[in-house]
Amino acid sequence: MGGELRFVQGNETCVEAALYAGLDFFAGYPITPSTEIAELMSSRLPQRGGRFLQMEDEIASICAIIGASLTGSKVMTATSGPGFSLMQEGLGYAIMAEIPCVIVDVQRGGPSTGLPTKVSQGDINQARWGIHGDHAIVALTASNHQDVFSITVDAFNFSETYRTPVILLFDEVIGHMRERLEVPEPGEIHLVERLKTSVREGVDYHPYLQREDGRLPMSDFGGVHRYNVTGLFHDMWGFPSENPRVVHELMRHLMDKIENHVDKMTRYREYFVEDAEVLLVSYGSSARSSLHMVTDRRQHGEKVGLLELQTLWPFPSALVREKARNAEYVVVVEMNMGQVLQSVKASVERPERVFLANRVDGTLITPIDIRNILRLIQGKGV
Amino acid sequence: MAVRDYIRERFFPHIWCPGCGHGIVLNGLVRAVDHLGLKKNDIVMVSGIGCSSRIAGYLDFHTLHTIHGRALAFAIGVKMSRPDLTLLVPMGDGDALSIGGNHFIHACRRNIDMTAIVMNNRVYGMTGGQFSPLSGHGTMATTAPYSNIDQEFDVVTLATAAGATFVARATAYHVQQLPDILEEAIRHKGFSVVEVMTPCPTYFGRKNKEGSVVKMMDNLKTGTTPIGSKAKQENPSLIERGIFVKKEMPEYCAEYQKIIERAMKGM
Amino acid sequence: MAKLKLKTHVINREWCKGCGICVHFCPKKVLELDEFEKVVAARPQDCICCKLCELRCPDLAIEVQTEQD
Incomplete structure (x- = not known):
């Protein structure tokens, strides 16, 4: 450049x-x-x-x-x-x-x-x-x-x-x-x-x-x-x-x-995926909030990673399956009712471990939103 | 002239019904193109969907068989990219003026150099005889079993009001004028509309008890008259044929070329 | 222009659908439909080579060839 x-x-x-x-x-x-x-x-x-x-x-x-x-x-x-x-x-x-x-x-x-x-x-x-x-x-x-x-x-x-x-x-x-x-x-x-x-x-x-x-x-x-x-x-x-x-x-x-x-x-970016216990999967502007949340929680020692998809179709199922293999939870962060969520669930070995963190009110999902939803998923309360 | 030089012979006999006027339009169009001396490589024909649209497959030009009503929109893309090419856009009446009505009026308004041919048989033939926006009040159709209450467009008036700079009407009966009018339309630098009244004996004719195609052709002969004729004054119900509008206006591609020149100079 | 002289009517029987337009509108009644509903030139000697049949044929099935062609 x-x-x-x-x-x-x-x-x-x-x-x-x-x-x-x-x-x-x-x-x-x-x-x-x-x-x-x-x-x-x-x-x-x-x-x-x-x-x-x-x-x-x-x-x-x-x-x-x-x-x-x-x-x-x-x-x-x-x-x-x-x-x-x-x-x-x-x-x-x-x-x-x-x-x-x-x-x-x-x-x-x-x-x-x-x-x-x-x-x-x-x-x-x-x-x-x-x-x-x-x-x-x-x-x-x-x-x-x-x-x-x-x-x-x-x-x-x-x-x-x-x-x-x-x-x-x-x-x-x-x-x-x-x-x-x-x-x-x-x-x-x-x-x-x-x-x-x-x-x-x-x-x-x-x-x-x-x-x-x-x-x-x-x-x-x-x-x-x-x-x-x-x-x-x-x-x-x-x-x-x-x-x-x-x-x-x-x-x-x-x-x-x-x-x-x-x-x-297939185009994608990954952040801290290697040892992630919680893998966020996101794209577009919601991936910005996801990345912010991930870098923040890493500073607190939490093993959170992000797979940012740039190619949505054809869906990179093999990539998602591979990256999600070792994660305890997969959280799809998107601003809809779970559209990529369905494709992720269909791709991974344990679809029951895939959750949705979303906002559908016309407002950008924030890092705090994602963290709160993650804590709910983990049973920790907000 | 050799019609065969311009057609894709392997697809003949064509799919149109016996007596279908669309074949007569094809016939006349080939003669117009031949008389103009256009090279086949310089002609792009863009059609929509319906009986009319099949004309593209039969002609040995660059042919683009598109989607219902959208032929003009595709054609505008071709023409703007290659203003040197001759664009012929045959459409059916429903194709051009119902589903494609918006594209039609806006193409007229832009005055982009191409020739729109509305093959008006007053019916949706491909789907089996439903009324079109040109069927007219009181006609019968498979979707107007108690007679049609929709009023029809007048293609000539509509195209004129929308700004087309060449507007004409021809018929499948008047085959000596048809190639001449098409030729003049193609020659015109701007958006040309030619309505060709064509018989659909299979659907419109049968539903409306117009008799055989010969009778329908006879109706085109007796029901129409040259523009401004004495007959029209005596019998206002006669439909006029001929060239209604022919005027010079800035052509769209030429105007855009000026935009390019201005933009390149940073003005 | 010199008066055109007929050579022949070239009729493509494969393409003709027997609509009868050419037969009906021929000013000299040269054409007829045969028992297969295909057009034939029954009275070619009467043909004035106006070519209206050729122009009006929806199936491109008729060509009027003249000595001048």
């Missing part, structure tokens, strides 16, 4: 990182608490010849970025819960048609209009299962601006590598909080560029024929290969097919290309 020092919001950090990753095109619709992302994009993107579009709604926003991605652009949209709900249909299309794109959801309280200006982490399972039909999904998060930067770049890299939408699940606290950011120098973080087909003009190009490594080289719309893109199950030429074998193989491919690369997509 040795880049420019900034004092910025998480939303601004996300913008800087997207530009660093090579963003060409952004379409969005104003919604708290993500609006700063659109505002900054409208200013920054045209400065480098990129394009910003304010669309008529979030549905149009995600559709526009998918269209732009097909021409070879790196694309992004940003929203919050209600807008993310509207985007589900387009998200499903991007999964089915395998179009790289990045969708930012700066989470606020829900359901419905909920708590527009307050923090929540209630969209974790919507990110996983918001769209209809079986599918795999990639969703990432971070708890501090340096990590917001790198995870945003990761989002673009995964999106290009696996030809899939990637969701960035930030929350209101991360989005609006200001803190130090050291902007990495160009070249400091590896960037994955679009894998283009090497098939020459006049030679039959199969847009949905996998290479041996499972990747699909793309040809830009407007290029020399004309092909079809559809949200229907399709064959290797991109044309609709109801052939059971074609349908089965595409479904397997859409699942496998994500689920078989969990290791490559």
Whole structure:
């Protein structure tokens, strides 16, 4: 590191990182608490010849970025819960048609209009299962601006590598909080560029024929290969097919290309996990409170550790199982009714030892909240 | 001309019903594109969902078969990224004006250079004959068994009010004008809307006792008249066809290019 | 423009769905549907090469080829 020092919001950090990753095109619709992302994009993107579009709604926003991605652009949209709900249909299309794109959801309280200006982490399972039909999904998060930067770049890299939408699940606290950011120098973080087909003009190009490594080289719309893109199950030429074998193989491919690369997509941080008797599992802004609590209790000799997840989907089950193996208690700290809790319980050897420390009142969970809940779990009283 | 140069022959015969007017639109569109001398690699066709949307699969362009009502939103993304490409956006009446109504009016308002073709057969055909926002009061449909109480949009009036800079109406009967109007729409620098009235003998025709497709085509002939004709004055119920709006307005991609230039200069 | 002279009606029987539009609207009644509900040029000698059948065919099943093509 040795880049420019900034004092910025998480939303601004996300913008800087997207530009660093090579963003060409952004379409969005104003919604708290993500609006700063659109505002900054409208200013920054045209400065480098990129394009910003304010669309008529979030549905149009995600559709526009998918269209732009097909021409070879790196694309992004940003929203919050209600807008993310509207985007589900387009998200499903991007999964089915395998179009790289990045969708930012700066989470606020829900359901419905909920708590527009307050923090929540209630969209974790919507990110996983918001769209209809079986599918795999990639969703990432971070708890501090340096990590917001790198995870945003990761989002673009995964999106290009696996030809899939990637969701960035930030929350209101991360989005609006200001803190130090050291902007990495160009070249400091590896960037994955679009894998283009090497098939020459006049030679039959199969847009949905996998290479041996499972990747699909793309040809830009407007290029020399004309092909079809559809949200229907399709064959290797991109044309609709109801052939059971074609349908089965595409479904397997859409699942496998994500689920078989969990290791490559797993990002996390760990603090004092080695000898932890109590393991906190958290992410996003609640991981900040968790870390504070852990470092504080360590000074009092308590063997508390933190596993901070940055990759939420595909869920890093093996990692969680491994890190939780020696803990007497596992406490999932999150600001919802236990969304990651369920995945943690499903991952560990002793799910009955997994507990929830949460707040769902639009207020950031504090280190004291976590400590109080832990004492209750341990039968020590508050 | 060789129609076959522009179609994906392996998918023919197409899935549309006997007499479906959508095939006539396909026919006319190919002729317009041929006459314009456009290269197939420079054309992107974006469609939505429904009978109309299948047109994309049959044409040998870059084709994007999207989701119901959203074709224009996808198309805007393509066009903004590659303003040099020609965008053709065929849609059905329900597709364009019910589920896609919001995208439609906003695309008109932006005046982005593309051609929206509303293949208006006044019915949801793919799902089996429900009324659409263009069916009209008093029509019959599988979801209006006691007759439809919904009033219909007038596509031309709607597109004009929303700011489209080229607005025209054609029919599947008037096949000599159809390619000419489509050609002029594509040539127009701005957002073009062409409503093409097409017969759906299978659902709309059957439900509304319009008889065979030949009879429905006859109705297009006798029920329409050129804009400003004397016949219209004598019989106001006739539907006018032709080019209603053609005006120059700042085009969206060109305007955005100016934004880029200003932003790069730091202004 | 010189008057077009008919070479042949190229009819794709696989694609024709027998809707009858071409038959009905042919100004010279050149076309007919056969017993398989497919279009045939029954009176080609009457054809004036207006190509309305070709333009109006929803199935792209007719091509009117002229000597000038």
